[in-house]
Each structure stands twice: as C-alpha cells, then as structure tokens.
Amino acid sequence: MSPQADRGSVRIENVSIIFGDNTAESLALADAGKSRSEIQEITGDVLGVHDCTVDINEGEILVLMGLSGSGKSTLLRAVNRLNPISRGTLTVNCGDETFDVGECDDKLLKQLRMDTVSMVFQQFGLLPWRSVADNVGFGLEISGVPKKERDQRVTEQLELVGLSDWADRMVAELSGGMQQRVGLARAFATGAPILLMDEPFSALDPLIRSRLQDELLELQARLGKTIVFVSHDLDEAMKLGNRIAIMEGGRIIQCGTPREIVNSPTNDYVADFVAHMNPIAMLTARDVMAQGKPDNTRGQLPLSASVTPDTPLSDVMDALSKRDGTIGVIDKGVVTGSITSSDIVRGLTQHRR
Structure with missing residues (x-):
C-alpha cells in the first residue's frame, strides 16, 4: 500500500472485552447491568468494555473520553487487536479492503498493523540508541520497505513535523515535545490511513501540550487521517474532536459533537463532566x-x-x-x-x- 493511498474508517458494533476465564458468565452479568466491581467479585474477571457501538468516519477525529479506568484505552486497543474482542464485531475499512479484526489470522493481523492502522503511545516508544531519522523509519524498516524509499518518506515526515534539522541527532537530545513529534512522524511515515493515539500528550507540560494539539490539527487538515484519540482531559477533547464518545465503567454513555454533548448531556454523569469545562473553543x-x-x-x-x-x-x-x-x-x-x-x-x- 502506498503512503496515503486510501482513506480508512472503523465500525465498532456491540463490542465487549472481558479479561479472565469466565467470559460467558461475565458477559451475562454485564448484560444484566452489573457493574465492573460486581462482576469481578462474582467471577474474578475484569470487564474491559461492554456493548460499545460507534462508527469512526473517514477523515474525522473521534475522541474517547473518560476518567481513569473508564475503558477508553481498552476500546482503542481493540481496533488493532492489542486487546482481544470477547463479543461483537470490529471492522476496519480501507479502500477495497475490509478487515474483520476479531477474525483476522496472523497474516492479516500483521497487514492491518503494518499498512492500515498505526499507533502513537503516551510514552513515545522511541529507541534511544537510534537517531531521530532511524526512529521515524523503524516501522518502514521492519515492513521491508527498500532503503531509498524509506529515506525519502522519512525526510518527508520530518519536514512535516518540523524536525528536518534534527534528523541525525539522538532522541535523548530532544525535549519531550520534540520526542512526541518524532512519534507522530513515525506513525505518519507508514502511510497508514488510521491513527490510534493513546493519551499522547498527557505527560507533557501544558504549554507544549497545547502547541502539539495545534500542530496535530494543522497536520490533520493537510493529511485527512482517521484518528481515534484517547484523552481524560475534556478541554483537549473539545478542542480536537469532531465527535466525542464519553465512557464510564466500560460503557459508552454518550457520543456526539462537542456542541451536542455540552448543550444536551444525556445524563447527570455527562452533565457533571461538562459543568466546569471551558466552552470558548467550540x-x-x-x-x-x-x-x-x-x-x-x-x-x-x-x-x-x-x-x-x-x-x-x-x-x-x-x-x-x-x-x-x-x-x-x-x-x-x-x-x-x-x-x-x-x-x-x-x-x-x-x-x-
């Protein structure tokens, strides 16, 4: 697949994730409305997410929002099956290709992770013994992309994130914000149309964080990726998200545009969430x-x-x-x-x- 050859979309339909050995019993308890703590007490299993349904459209940023333990990262990691799907269907579409993620064999799963879905982690995941350029090209290298093509794509991505002058430096020489830009460039370099971002800016100080949010929006305007972004910060979610899915206890409580969520919260939990946010940006x-x-x-x-x-x-x-x-x-x-x-x-x- 050539870089940015296709657009991608994701359909998450009634997806549940159980960690443990008593999946059927735990799912039945979740269906009956039992809480995560009640299920764990009865079965010993942990309810990751329950009965989540949401479509992520081509070229949009969907923010999975919630407090720690709400299930947002668990659901995100189901998109490339870093977390197993216990029940339901998760489909990734890219051009003429469709992946039923839960049913992919090892070969298709590798293809999905290499060509279609890329991921940016909170802790960057950079290799300190490699240069900036070598870190950006790492995914291409393990995918077998020839060096000439790899170097060209690395150069393009470093220019995109404003790090061309740092290509030969070691990542340890960079600030936290610059390291996160290296992580972004590495994800963009693969050409994958779908980008998963698991609280990528939460470890940064507020000024750098705001700057990187602005830079992400500028890059998105140019590249049109489909982005699933996890955050526990409502102001960040309101700034970045075309839509926001608010999660609590492993369940999606409300999904809508920032304006819909602020103006029409579906319950007291969501209303409390938005009560103290700054609405100016939306x-x-x-x-x-x-x-x-x-x-x-x-x-x-x-x-x-x-x-x-x-x-x-x-x-x-x-x-x-x-x-x-x-x-x-x-x-x-x-x-x-x-x-x-x-x-x-x-x-x-x-x-x-």
Missing part, C-alpha cells in the same frame, strides 16, 4: 446571539461591528474588546441577530445550569 456567534434584528430595547444600536453566524466566539470577544457595543450577526446579507457582552457571559455559562 462556541460560535450562532450559539450566543440574540435572535432577530437588533433594536433599541437593549441599547443595541448602532452596531459596533458585524460577524457571521459561524464566527468563532473568541473572534467575537476580540471584536467587542476593541470596540464596546453590540455585534450584528449577518447571514447571507441579512442581520439575523445581535451579541452584547451579556449574551457572551450567558453563552459561556449556560452549560452549567
């Missing part, structure tokens, strides 16, 4: 504006500036900071709403109600 003018044409009842006229409904809230706030007053929201040449500082405050706090 809100637009449409989310906070007062509907209808501006008038003088709120002292709205004249307008100090105008935006479109899809203008990011951060840009609206910037406009108001420069010129106090009322922002007009214009859609297709017609003023359809208005925004004052009070509207912004209400929009930023409405998810806490």
Whole structure:
C-alpha cells in the first residue's frame, strides 16, 4: 500500500472485552447491568468494555473520553487487536479492503498493523540508541520497505513535523515535545490511513501540550487521517474532536459533537463532566446571539461591528474588546441577530445550569 493511498474508517458494533476465564458468565452479568466491581467479585474477571457501538468516519477525529479506568484505552486497543474482542464485531475499512479484526489470522493481523492502522503511545516508544531519522523509519524498516524509499518518506515526515534539522541527532537530545513529534512522524511515515493515539500528550507540560494539539490539527487538515484519540482531559477533547464518545465503567454513555454533548448531556454523569469545562473553543456567534434584528430595547444600536453566524466566539470577544457595543450577526446579507457582552457571559455559562 502506498503512503496515503486510501482513506480508512472503523465500525465498532456491540463490542465487549472481558479479561479472565469466565467470559460467558461475565458477559451475562454485564448484560444484566452489573457493574465492573460486581462482576469481578462474582467471577474474578475484569470487564474491559461492554456493548460499545460507534462508527469512526473517514477523515474525522473521534475522541474517547473518560476518567481513569473508564475503558477508553481498552476500546482503542481493540481496533488493532492489542486487546482481544470477547463479543461483537470490529471492522476496519480501507479502500477495497475490509478487515474483520476479531477474525483476522496472523497474516492479516500483521497487514492491518503494518499498512492500515498505526499507533502513537503516551510514552513515545522511541529507541534511544537510534537517531531521530532511524526512529521515524523503524516501522518502514521492519515492513521491508527498500532503503531509498524509506529515506525519502522519512525526510518527508520530518519536514512535516518540523524536525528536518534534527534528523541525525539522538532522541535523548530532544525535549519531550520534540520526542512526541518524532512519534507522530513515525506513525505518519507508514502511510497508514488510521491513527490510534493513546493519551499522547498527557505527560507533557501544558504549554507544549497545547502547541502539539495545534500542530496535530494543522497536520490533520493537510493529511485527512482517521484518528481515534484517547484523552481524560475534556478541554483537549473539545478542542480536537469532531465527535466525542464519553465512557464510564466500560460503557459508552454518550457520543456526539462537542456542541451536542455540552448543550444536551444525556445524563447527570455527562452533565457533571461538562459543568466546569471551558466552552470558548467550540462556541460560535450562532450559539450566543440574540435572535432577530437588533433594536433599541437593549441599547443595541448602532452596531459596533458585524460577524457571521459561524464566527468563532473568541473572534467575537476580540471584536467587542476593541470596540464596546453590540455585534450584528449577518447571514447571507441579512442581520439575523445581535451579541452584547451579556449574551457572551450567558453563552459561556449556560452549560452549567
């Protein structure tokens, strides 16, 4: 498979994972609504995930979000069968190829892991005795890619992540953020259309972490990978995810866009999750504006500036900071709403109600 030759998608359908020797009994207890601790007490087994269903579409970032022990990493590692599938179906599609992951023999599983699904770990997994370039090309090397092609692809990926000048340095000479970029370059170098990222930035300090999040979004805009990203940080999930699947006790509690989850939490668990998050990154003018044409009842006229409904809230706030007053929201040449500082405050706090 040539690099970036195809797009990939994943379908997870009613997948359960049990660690232990009493799978049938443990699944029956999970189906009956028993908790992870209850199942472990009765059978000695550990419920990894239970009855999880979600589609990951071509070119999107799906974030698996939850507290420690919620099952998010367990589900992620089922995609390339680092964790076994006890029940259900997990299908990976790439071009004309379809992998039923749970049924793959050793040959197909190796093909899946080499060509279709690549992984970035939290602890980087770099080889300290190798140079940066040799680390990036390691997956290609064990796949048998000829050296000339391997060197070309390594050069392209190092340029992509801004590490061309560090190609011959040892990885121990790099900062944590730069090492994580080496991990990204290694994953991208294989050309695999599906990327699994297991809390890749959680060990980094906040400034580097935010920078790498921005860089990942920039790379994604250029490459269009299908990414499954595990995080326990809601702000990170809201920033990166096209959709977010919130997990608790091995189960997917809610899956939707950041806006859907913030505006319509499915239960108290999700509501508590979003109560203290910073919604600025996901809100637009449409989310906070007062509907209808501006008038003088709120002292709205004249307008100090105008935006479109899809203008990011951060840009609206910037406009108001420069010129106090009322922002007009214009859609297709017609003023359809208005925004004052009070509207912004209400929009930023409405998810806490």
